Amino acid sequence: MTRAGGDAIVVSDIRKSYGDLKAVDGVSFTVREGEFFGILGPNGAGKTTTLEIIEGLREADSGSVSLLGESPWPRKVSLLPRIGVQLQASAFFEKLTAHEQLETFASLYGVSTKVVDEMLEIVGLGDKAKTREDKLSGGQRQRLSIACALVHDPDVVFLDEPTAALDPQARRNLWDVLRAIQERGKTIVYTTHYLDEAEILCDRVAIMDHGTILAMDTPNALVRGLDAPTRIMLERGALQVEQVRGFVGVDDVTEDEQQLVITTRKPAPVLGALAERGNLDGLQVRTATLEDVFLDLTGREYRA
Structure with missing residues (x-):
């Protein structure tokens, strides 16, 4: 502090x-x-x-x-x-x-x-x-x-x-x-x-x-200023892509061989809908980080 x-x-x-x-x-x-x-x-x-x-x-x-x-x-x-x-x-x-x-x-x-x-x-x-x-x-x-x-x-x-x-x-x-x-x-x-x-x-x-x-x-202020979406990850097969698209607050849905990814700027209603359907097991939520801020500022991959 x-x-x-x-x-x-x-x-x-x-x-x-x-x-x-x-x-x-x-x-x-x-x-x-x-x-x-x-x-x-x-x-x-x-x-x-x-x-x-x-x-x-x-x-x-x-x-x-x-x-x-x-x-x-x-x-x-x-x-x-x-x-x-x-x-x-x-x-x-x-x-x-x-x-x-x-x-x-x-x-x-x-x-x-x-x-x-x-x-x-x-x-x-x-x-x-x-x-x-x-x-x-x-x-x-x-x-x-x-x-x-x-x-x-x-x-x-x-x-x-x-x-x-x-x-x-x-x-x-x-x-x-x-x-x-x-x-x-x-x-x-x-x-x-x-x-x-x-x-x-x-x-x-x-x-x-x-x-x-x-x-x-502050780290929090930089992340808030980015206004980046939240990503919610589920195991593939937990729900159908078209089913998720109908949830309130969903901006986009993608799916690969391992997981389904929901992009949203209003995570509360999306998480509520998932909870009602019992789809919280194994769920991961990723909000913006300082790395996202860096990528937004530079427009290129972060070099370690």
Whole structure:
């Protein structure tokens, strides 16, 4: 849930080009304190470059960024203790255990060993404290990387595709960690190309492609604005196509070898008619998602 407060980040018309490639092309947005803000888009959309400019890792060609009231470029030593950064590619010290890895990062900020133990528990690695980093699973390494970004208790946390390459179970375990981070009052800026998890986790999202923001709002508002139909799926043979066409609220009916698909913008009467006929077993209802919003905005297939 978004918390009341001022703007933690203000991005104004930033641009970054590499030769003829416009990696970031006039991006503007704000992130409120305590907000979980997602930057969504396919690979090559400009998400990581945008994040690196905000973090002060890369200089914009033009435009401005205010991070906690300061410009992050040139690099500000005063900002470093207040931000946590988890990059796409994490590098750890060789032959160190999870606890030793985190303790090394913590020592850079003068953080006590007690905090290290607490952080390992928060990310679900308390029982892996004595396990070497190279013996951890992919999901556990990602959680350790996030712990390293959080160990000094920063005000703003940047996470660049933290669930990339994780299996479904590891992704969902990490969602719990991210929710716990926000519950501690942190501002989270998060990039991903997984639209389903952004719809669940984020207070607001910006959808990017070709270096520009195509749309920005809460996930629910973006989906509502699409005005997309609802699709109701039944097992084939449950009802005849012509029979379903007569239901109130049905816009279209199609059938393939496996299922019958009803398209409607008034699902309530259609579902009521199906319930009266006892056809709810195995029924599936699909409403619009952020992926549908993306397809509507770009007019082409979403690239993972």
